[in-house]
Amino acid sequence: MKVVLASKNKHKLEEISQITKKFDMELILQSELGVDIDVEENGTTFEENSLIKARAVMEATGLPALADDSGIAVDALNGEPGIYSARYGFDESLDDNGRLQLLLKNTEHVPDGQRQAKFVCVISYVTPDGLVIQARGEIHGELTREAMGEGGFGYDPIFYYPPMGKTTAEMTQEEKNQVSHRANALKVFYKELKEALYADK
Numbered sequence: 529m530k531v532v533l534a535s536k537n538k539h540k541l542e543e544i545s546q547i548t549k550k551f552d553m554e555l556i557l558q559s560e561l562g563v564d565i566d567v568e569e570n571g572t573t574f575e576e577n578s579l580i581k582a583r584a585v586m587e588a589t590g591l592p593a594l595a596d597d598s599g600i601a602v603d604a605l606n607g608e609p610g611i612y613s614a615r616y617g618f619d620e621s622l623d624d625n626g627r628l629q630l631l632l633k634n635t636e637h638v639p640d641g642q643r644q645a646k647f648v649c650v651i652s653y654v655t656p657d658g659l660v661i662q663a664r665g666e667i668h669g670e671l672t673r674e675a676m677g678e679g680g681f682g683y684d685p686i687f688y689y690p691p692m693g694k695t696t697a698e699m700t701q702e703e704k705n706q707v708s709h710r711a712n713a714l715k716v717f718y719k720e721l722k723e724a725l726y727a728d729k
Contacts, residue, residue, distance in 0.1 A: 530554045531653075532561065534585035534595035539681040544596070546705055547714045551721065555594065563588050574598065574611055575662055578652040586654045598649035598709060600683045602631070602671060604638040610648075613683065624682055628675060632686060635671055643671040647687060647696075647709035651717045661720045665712025667696075680704065 533541055533555045545555050558565070567584045571577040574597045582595035599613030609616040609631065616627040635643065646668045653661040667689065675685035677697025684697035689707065696704055705711050 530556065530591060532556055532558050532563075532585050532589050532591050532593045534558060534567070534581040534593050540596065540710075543701075543705075543708075543710060544594075544714065546701065547711055551718060558585050558589065561589050561591075569597070569611070571611070574648055574650040574664070575652075577611055578650040579654070579660070579662065582652040582654045586656060590656060592653065592655040592659075595652045596649055596710060596713070597652075598647065600631075600687065601646050601648055602635060603644040604635060604642055625675075628683055628686055631671070631683065632673065636673075638671075645669060645671050645687065647683075649709040649713040651710075651713045653717065653721070659724060661717060661724065663713045663716035663720055665709045665714070665716060667707055667709045667712065669696075 529552060531553050533544065535541065536557065536559060538557070541555060541557055548555055563585065565584060565588055567581050569577040569580060571580055578595050578597035581597065582593045585595065586593035597611065599610050601607040601610045617630045622630065646666050649665045651663045669687050669689040672686045672688050672695060677685050677695045679699060679701070680697040685695055687696050689696060692699065692703065692707070696708065
């Protein structure tokens with residue numbers, strides 16, 4: 529089954545594809561189909577933005593589409609940056625590391641023991657015949673005070689996961705695929721997909 533990933537992020541494609549192999553699902557980036565659309569993510573929740581992206585790409589390609597909307601939510605910042613994680617600071621000159629450093633700066637006053645945070649991921653899957661599946665996954669941890677690890681992307685280097693004693697950027701891909709917010713969302717998604725008879729039981 530060919531499914532279009534509503535993203536231009538090759539890191540996301542690689543990470544999600546590692547988990548969806550067992551779904552008999554061939555994921556391709558929208559750009560591989562010559563589709564280059566910038567969807568206005570004007571929702572107020574991860575669920576809304578994920579669905580907006582999936583529907584737009586499904587309509588543009590005529591194929592089933594999968595979208596993920598994800599981000600980091602910091603307790604001491606009342607859940608920020610949340611849905612704005614990829615646009616944190618609203619400064620187009622900032623790259624992943626720039627946004628990561630901005631988050632560290634904005635939390636430098638937060639004492640140890642109060643630096644709880646979570647990664648959130650919402651997967652939306654839509655098909656031309658009207659099927660809609662949404663699944664949410666989370667991973668809970670805390671912010672470090674400096675970047676650690678070379679793996680992953682985004683805020684992974686400053687997200688410490690106590691059960692493994694390392695940041696998500698220090699995990700192997702196999703470890704991350706066991707516990708990440710995206711992995712947890714995809715597990716729920718696969719269960720929903722099976723119930724909809726779109727995957728082998």
